Amino acid sequence: MNQQPNLEIIHGSSRHNPIVLKGITGALQQAKIMGAFYIGYPVIASSDSSLTVDALLVSQTPGLVAFHLFEAGQNYRDYQDRLYYILEANLKKYESLRSGRSLSVPINIVSIFPEGDVPADADEQYPAASINSLADVLRNAKGVVDETLYRKLSAAIQRVTTIKPTKKRANVAKPDSKGAILREIEKEIANLDWWQKAAAIETPDGLQRIRGLAGSGKTVVLALKAAYLYTQHPDWKIAVTFHTRSLYQQFKDLIERFTLEHMGDKPDWQQIHIVHSWGSPSENGIYSIACNAINLLPINYLTAKSRYGARRAFVGVCNELAAAVKGKQLDLYDAMLIDEAQDLPPSFFQIVDALTKQPKRIIWAYDELQNLSETSMAALPDLFGREIMLTNAPDAPRQDIILPVCYRNTPWALTLAHALGFGLFRKPDIVQHFDEPSMWLDIGYMKESGELQAGKLVTLSRARDSYPPFFKKLLSPTDAVASYTFMSCEEQYVWIAEEIKRNIEQDELDPDDVMVVLPDPISQKSEYFGLRRHLESHGIPSNLAGITNDRDTFIEPGAVTISGIYRAKGNEAPMVYIANADHCAIGHELIRLRNILFTGITRSRAWVRLCGVGEQMAMLQQEIDQVVSNNFRLTFTVPTPIQLKTIRQINRDRTTQEKDQIKKAQKDINEIIELIRQDVISIDAMPQLQNLIKEAQRRNEEQ
């Protein structure tokens, strides 16, 4: 886990000389000051304009210090007065920082001058210093003695932005209902954490990668970053892009809110473009914008599907376009921010590269484990088609950021998702694993016992600081995660429909708080209609996302969302039912099947119910029981590289030809079984069958 250092430096965007800022940072470090030092932050709206604090130190000693970096022609005393009043007015908004009618935290302002230019009239009321005299001047600053007050001050500075819950949940009447719990969770999630804040502000003059588990706040970070960059550079053209269409509204709302808070005004949407990665004839997307820039007719999804197939449609059109823009500098944007980058092909990044001006401020965020078997996306040179390196230099904005806290999923759901996704307790073999075992620590697990090394037994659990404390306060593991095995599909649908009815009528959830995930893309439509019939019998409306409603809509107010796994990606709901989870228990292409399960479980913001039918669900249930009975600790033997190679070969995705062969073999075996049952075939009379049995036994023994 990342630990907050003694003096954490958050490098925001600054127009000032980096040598001066480096000098201040060095002076603070040399003075062994502990706290947080923000460069180019906060941006505070005043009644008529906005003001960016050149740098801000939040510490107990020397206290809260705002730095003003003197520029020729300024009256430093006037500037200090303005800065003081704006900061005071902003901090006074927090009840926790007020004492009666006054602010309980002293505000110190220091102007920094070049060596030898420090004005002679500087005094304690209007302090000024050079880099060399800074430590001396800070000795006179008024500190924040009270530790509790200091914590509240830190929280207020980090929490300059608050995301209000989208739902008021006025219908909640029972204090302990699921609706009431959800209201509490939504209230808690409304505050940005330290990691998110730092990630949002730090913007290098170049590439930046933001990684984090699903639900770690990547979208919020990107939205805040876009708003922050816009407030700092209103003349910049900034693009925000993503692959899930339903994210559009979320980005628009967040950016508008952040800009309003920081600038006191709505953003100019001519400068910030929120656009889908692809676009359509009626709306711009990054792909179609790039096409237009080189006078190429954009290809739409349907045409691309006819050329490249459904799964490779976007890859196909991006590859075509990347070849066309290769070597061209289209220079349309000063900064580009990409969400859900794991869904986008390298050629898309090459298009983005061509669209972005030097120094190529391209920021991309992605789910660390969207594809469980891969610990990273395409290698950086493959991503941009040129040699690049990301560095986290101590005195510069970080280029590679990991968001360590998962806000969406309960620690129990996430642990179960990893256990089932990796098939850690599957017999006879696990399904997949990281190449590098230490990756478990990066994604928020801690080692309880054993060795996190290939071939060694280890016990892992979610680290205490990898999830917000409210989950343990508000939820219990048995309620957060539950699984059910049914005798038939019909029985399963009846149960799910009744449970959803209970969720709405007794638990005080809204229908749109509930999502049902259907793991099998092929049968999802017929499964949907099977479930819908039972929901309708209780008067509960539902929609099959993207199939029975429009593509831009995922959740319809007042209706239960039922979704295939691909549509569910990138979306979330408080209560998630995974129907027919047995589809993912066994089969060829087990890595893909288990990834589906992982994605389904991690859609849940509070409660998840795994449902399935028959023997295959019973097999899955055994794996689930192992996690639950071990109190959501994962005890397993880390596979060796040779074992990993073998299981990857067995569980890999199959080619179309291989799929056809498997289908034919399954059909033939079923026919043989039927013929044996009818006594048409005698096993003894067929040596091939004896060989088949022997081969199966040999493999079992090997395992």
Next chain:
Amino acid sequence: MNAKQIARVIATTCQALNSLDLLFTYNNPCVVSLEGCDRVSWPAKIPDSTKAPSFGTLEQYLEWVRNGEFTCLLFDYSLIRASYECVGNTVVGHNLLYWPCPVGFLVEVSCLRDLREGIEMCIDSPRQAHGVVSLTMRTPMRFDFDPDRESDDHPLVHLHTQFDDTRMSVQRAMDFPSFIKKVIRTFYRNKWASHPEIGCLHEQSIDHKEIQFDPPQHVFQVSWG
């Protein structure tokens, strides 16, 4: 039959068609109380959207698909819209529309997005649509029962086809299962033959104003036994 009963008949008919894989998707009918009557229709998102402002155009088809303004979409994306108005147990009006999908797809349509994009391509750039979607432009057929506006040129029950102001006199008002059975039997003869269950859909008798089927000479008219 009152509005609620008619809604139930529409819903069960759609469920039956869906179970035979004859539907792409369907909406549950809803009952809305209007001034003096109850209306059964699809869940209308646009107020009073039971009639097409631009009859038979691609734009109209696209708008209805985009907004989910239909009772059901058949397996070939043909649109069915059914709307009834009732006063108590008496039907005082209906619109029953069958609109064959105006385009043919040369690629698989897996969701409404594909359908919408295909239509959009035909509207925006027919040349680009070549090889993906082809225009078929078959005419919609709408059976209206409209006693309030009955006149010489506006028969009590009539069929709109080709043009919005074309009205062929129709022998009688129709219940929803009868309408569906006629559509399938007339336009999807293979399906009719392979799914004898459709023939068993229970037709309902609906109470309505007495209809004198007495169309003027020398115009097309629709009647059935």
